[in-house]
Amino acid sequence: MKTVRFGIIGMGNMGRFHADYLLAGKVKRAELVAVSDAVPANLERYQQLKTFERSEDLIRSGAVDAVIIATPHYLHTSIGIDALNRGLHVLVEKPISVHKADCERLIAAHQSHSQVFGAMFQLRTDPRYRKLHQLIYGEELGEIVRVNWIITDWYRTEAYYGSGGWRATWKGEGGGVLLNQCPHNLDLLIWLCGRPARVRGFCQLGRYHGIEVEDNVTAYLEYPNGATGVFITSTGEAPGSNRLEICGEMGKVVLENNKLTFTRNEISMIQFSRTSKAGFAKPEVWNIDIPFENIGAQHADIAQNFVDAVLDGAPLLCPAAEGVHSVELANAILYSSLVGKTVELPLDGLAYEQRLKKLVADSKFEKKVVATAGEDFTKSFNR
Numbered sequence: 001m002k003t004v005r006f007g008i009i010g011m012g013n014m015g016r017f018h019a020d021y022l023l024a025g026k027v028k029r030a031e032l033v034a035v036s037d038a039v040p041a042n043l044e045r046y047q048q049l050k051t052f053e054r055s056e057d058l059i060r061s062g063a064v065d066a067v068i069i070a071t072p073h074y075l076h077t078s079i080g081i082d083a084l085n086r087g088l089h090v091l092v093e094k095p096i097s098v099h100k101a102d103c104e105r106l107i108a109a110h111q112s113h114s115q116v117f118g119a120m121f122q123l124r125t126d127p128r129y130r131k132l133h134q135l136i137y138g139e140e141l142g143e144i145v146r147v148n149w150i151i152t153d154w155y156r157t158e159a160y161y162g163s164g165g166w167r168a169t170w171k172g173e174g175g176g177v178l179l180n181q182c183p184h185n186l187d188l189l190i191w192l193c194g195r196p197a198r199v200r201g202f203c204q205l206g207r208y209h210g211i212e213v214e215d216n217v218t219a220y221l222e223y224p225n226g227a228t229g230v231f232i233t234s235t236g237e238a239p240g241s242n243r244l245e246i247c248g249e250m251g252k253v254v255l256e257n258n259k260l261t262f263t264r265n266e267i268s269m270i271q272f273s274r275t276s277k278a279g280f281a282k283p284e285v286w287n288i289d290i291p292f293e294n295i296g297a298q299h300a301d302i303a304q305n306f307v308d309a310v311l312d313g314a315p316l317l318c319p320a321a322e323g324v325h326s327v328e329l330a331n332a333i334l335y336s337s338l339v340g341k342t343v344e345l346p347l348d349g350l351a352y353e354q355r356l357k358k359l360v361a362d363s364k365f366e367k368k369v370v371a372t373a374g375e376d377f378t379k380s381f382n383r
């Protein structure tokens, strides 16, 4: 039987997690053969595999067919381009790059259709979001008129921010909650509701933590059809909320507290408004609890889909090229906040890159790294 020989680059929290499920045989026809980390101590537990301190050496080793890139985000671009140029299949962690111009450079390196280039947006496998997708694209909800997502349960402590030198700095990470925790939510928002046409962002930098990047955000979004959106996120609020509400002409769907409820208008609210003779009347509604399957092993499911794409040509659930959209939206929200203006999409990626470079150059922030007590990293996944 054919298999895909994997190498993982970046053996921190996420790289170790990918290694665990691959070594446990959770992905069929996949074999973990090599790992790479710039810190030799992070390789010690993988002595049964080929180990490399330099990603270039793993990529050129001839030992792997595919790499998973789980380094700090800036490196996704350079390591991704190197792996793609060497003909490897690539599964890159989110965000695919820090800013739009880098995303475009990375995507441009994917020249061959025989190479599979996927991104780790594992929440696209989540049955609740898949049901929502089905509802919207099956035209049950009608034209979308409004979306609100309050996703403020990404709570993180000072210890979290102190746990890695690259985290929450312009130079090391290139952003805060929008770039670290929210790529999944922004990806889903676009996957479900499409790309907004313009954005006005309000980002508070280091409101709750001793960091220089955004940890509290409110953004107003406007879509090409006139639909409006509000996206609110924070890593400082507890207990926080996770409430996604999408209103279409045929009703309102809400995902909150692991319940998906659809309050369905019997007829279109627009048609009702135009034809009703009564001033205070409303369409009749049906209250529907939408059932969904149990949540699966999301990361391993994305890796399985990637392997199936390599070996059988299966369509990718998350093509990496789609990863530019969530980065662009994150950049646009931050850019709008920095310049104090509404920003039109598509975003001028080079202008944003210049602005980010200036933030890096002007930074006086000194990061104090403090080791955290060994804890369960999987608690960080927001389900």
Ligand SMILES: NC(=O)c1ccc[n+]([C@@H]2O[C@H](COP(=O)([O-])OP(=O)(O)OC[C@H]3O[C@@H](n4cnc5c(N)ncnc54)[C@H](O)[C@@H]3O)[C@@H](O)[C@H]2O)c1
Residues within 6 Å of the ligand: 009, 010, 011, 012, 013, 014, 015, 036, 037, 038, 039, 042, 053, 054, 055, 070, 071, 072, 073, 075, 093, 094, 095, 120, 121, 122, 164, 180, 381
């Ligand atoms: N999909 C998800 O659910 C999810 C969850 C957490 C993190 N992530 C993503 O995974 C990536 C890594 O995050 P993390 O929390 O594991 O960070 P981390 O700091 O724990 O790990 C990063 C690792 O990369 C290594 N590294 C740095 N430079 C390297 C280089 N040039 N070559 C090889 N290794 C190098 C570091 O030594 C470190 O071990 C980030 O992009 C993050 O957004 C994804």
